[in-house]
Amino acid sequence: MNDIITQLMSHRSIRKFTNDPITKEQLHSIIAAGQMASSSSNVQAFSVIAATDPELKKKLAVLAGNQAYVEQCSVFLVWCADLYRLQEVTSDHLKEANQSSHVDTTENFIVATVDAALAAQNAAVAAESMGLGIVYIGGVRNRIAELSELLGLPELVYPVFGMCVGVPDQEPGLRPRLPVEAVLHENGYNKEQTVEQVKVYDGTMKRYLEERTNGAKDTPWSQVMADRLAEPIRLHMREFLDEKGFMKR
Amino acid sequence: MNDIITQLMSHRSIRKFTNDPITKEQLHSIIAAGQMASSSSNVQAFSVIAATDPELKKKLAVLAGNQAYVEQCSVFLVWCADLYRLQEVTSDHLKEANQSSHVDTTENFIVATVDAALAAQNAAVAAESMGLGIVYIGGVRNRIAELSELLGLPELVYPVFGMCVGVPDQEPGLRPRLPVEAVLHENGYNKEQTVEQVKVYDGTMKRYLEERTNGAKDTPWSQVMADRLAEPIRLHMREFLDEKGFMKR
Incomplete structure (x- = not known):
């Protein structure tokens, strides 16, 4: 590096x-x-x-x-x-x-x-x-x-x-990002992989929020995104x- | 630097x-x-x-x-x-x-x-x-x-x-860019300045092309851009x- x-x-x-x-x-x-x-x-x-x-x-x-x-x-x-x-x-x-x-x-x-x-x-x-x-x-x-x-x-x-x-x-x-495997596709778009990797990230962000807020917040990323998309x-x-x-x- | x-x-x-x-x-x-x-x-x-x-x-x-x-x-x-x-x-x-x-x-x-x-x-x-x-x-x-x-x-x-x-x-x-003053506006958009600075850049790019092509090309940037915009x-x-x-x- x-x-x-x-x-x-x-x-x-x-x-x-x-x-x-x-x-x-x-x-x-x-x-x-x-x-x-x-x-x-x-x-x-x-x-x-x-x-x-x-x-x-x-x-x-x-x-x-x-x-x-x-x-x-x-x-x-x-x-x-x-x-x-x-x-x-x-x-x-x-x-x-x-x-x-x-x-x-x-x-x-x-x-x-x-x-x-x-x-x-x-x-x-x-x-x-x-x-x-x-x-x-x-x-x-x-x-x-x-x-x-x-x-x-x-x-x-x-x-x-x-x-x-x-x-x-x-x-x-630092705020954790999606796993590299969620955004990087080899030789073609991989629908299953990108969705599957979000489950991993949901856990990462849940733990990250818990630590940062002393347990006050623990919403998984996909839920945060759903709340955002629900709002026009x-x-x-x-x-x-x-x-x-x-x-x- | x-x-x-x-x-x-x-x-x-x-x-x-x-x-x-x-x-x-x-x-x-x-x-x-x-x-x-x-x-x-x-x-x-x-x-x-x-x-x-x-x-x-x-x-x-x-x-x-x-x-x-x-x-x-x-x-x-x-x-x-x-x-x-x-x-x-x-x-x-x-x-x-x-x-x-x-x-x-x-x-x-x-x-x-x-x-x-x-x-x-x-x-x-x-x-x-x-x-x-x-x-x-x-x-x-x-x-x-x-x-x-x-x-x-x-x-x-x-x-x-x-x-x-x-x-x-x-x-x-390196390919020369527009003068900083052409893209940077202080506290509000400056129409005159951005257009005026392109005249400077037209000269810069003309000389750059002449040197690179031994005089074969010398089209000013604004003309190159016009040719591009003319084409859908x-x-x-x-x-x-x-x-x-x-x-x-």
């Missing part, structure tokens, strides 16, 4: 930060490292909004489900899938050639979403290598229209997730994306 | 591999590192199919647009967004509680796509830390229905992208995802 794998295997989400700021240089390095992730045909279809202004962070924290760490972290990054830049910089070329743009396809929605995620994960690894901590915030999709307006996001841009970045002020333990969340996503110009076909 | 950032900044896609195999232990470490990436509410909604069988890799190479390196690499990983496992392991719980599942929302489609991408990028970083090389293959979406059938992917699973992994047999140069690719995605049970609302 080398140092890089050791770091990757030590990842925990950080939800409590000191007041220490991260520097402009650190932020620049984190984003530049994010950009070096692969991008589909080099389209680089993402943008990241760095919220450092205290008032803005406060508003974002409310919109993202009243999560205090969004306000408390040094920088709150909003990672966006961005087809707007591509649309803008190609429009003259396309007009000259009398061609029309296929920017609004489901394919390009996936490309932009994946580009944003790959860049964000590289950025997360870079931040952690500097001793910083991060947590992804899906809550930016809670009140996505308001949040997008607050950040001035144009058409063909949507916030995929947020990310708190700052100096950690806690040391949470963010049903506005489809209409919102449609309004923003995504996935027209 | 620490060793981890140095590695991230040195990423290049590798498209030529030696015949050296990667070991089972290496593959296990790569996937385990992938799993340690963040996952939305710990749903871990992804699977990865490791194609090691030469005949299977040959077929996948054809389906992914006749890309020889898909066949030549040691292991071809197909990273899938996977809501099937969640559906299966929660169905009894939901039945007992007389609840229905909201697994098929646009929200969960995004969650699963992002989970797959974050895990894949961690895996890419892990593989590169072992001296291996990788390249992402969007071509798995070219003939996605055939490829999914070949791999036995059930409903609510789709291949987001592939990834060749192997021992590099080439040393390509993978227009089957929406219908395919619908058939697989995704994004029903």
Whole structure:
């Protein structure tokens, strides 16, 4: 196990930060490292909004489900899938050639979403290598229209997730993941194996919760997931994306 | 700049591999590192199919647009967004509680796509830390229905992208990215800046291509992107995802 794998295997989400700021240089390095992730045909279809202004962070924290760490972290990054830049910089070329743009396809929605995620994960690894901590915030999709307006996001841009970045002020333990055998399939999808391995993980997570909560909680993972799926969340996503110009076909 | 950032900044896609195999232990470490990436509410909604069988890799190479390196690499990983496992392991719980599942929302489609991408990028970083090389293959979406059938992917699973992994047999140069200022916006989206910075990048990529091709190619990036957007690719995605049970609302 080398140092890089050791770091990757030590990842925990950080939800409590000191007041220490991260520097402009650190932020620049984190984003530049994010950009070096692969991008589909080099389209680089993402943008990241760095919220450092205290008032803005406060508003974002409310919109993202009243999560205090969004306000408390040094920088709150909003990672966006961005087809707007591509649309803008190609429009003259396309007009000259009398061609029309296929920017609004489901394919390009996936490309932009994946580009944003790959860049964000590289950025997360870079931040952690500097001793910083991060947590992804899906809550930016809670009140996505308001949040997008607050950040001035144009058409063909949507916030995929947020990310708190700052100096950690806690040391949470590692959360166990599904057994490798649950997610890794050899030469073809193995339905039985993936379901069977969840039984193992149910036991692991039950014990993990019991230990962490001194026995107060012991819900198996599959039950936690059932409770989550029973609740309809963010049903506005489809209409919102449609309004923003995504996935027209 | 620490060793981890140095590695991230040195990423290049590798498209030529030696015949050296990667070991089972290496593959296990790569996937385990992938799993340690963040996952939305710990749903871990992804699977990865490791194609090691030469005949299977040959077929996948054809389906992914006749890309020889898909066949030549040691292991071809197909990273899938996977809501099937969640559906299966929660169905009894939901039945007992007389609840229905909201697994098929646009929200969960995004969650699963992002989970797959974050895990894949961690895996890419892990593989590169072992001296291996990788390249992402969007071509798995070219003939996605055939490829999914070949791999036995059930409903609510789709291949987001592939990834060749192997021992590099080439040393390509770094490909310049957009200026940081093109993708990083401070406290709000900056339309003018992101478009303006592309002009800088157009010059950078023109010079980069000229040098690489001894003057044979010098198309600015925005023109390359316009040519790409003019071509309708993978227009089957929406219908395919619908058939697989995704994004029903």
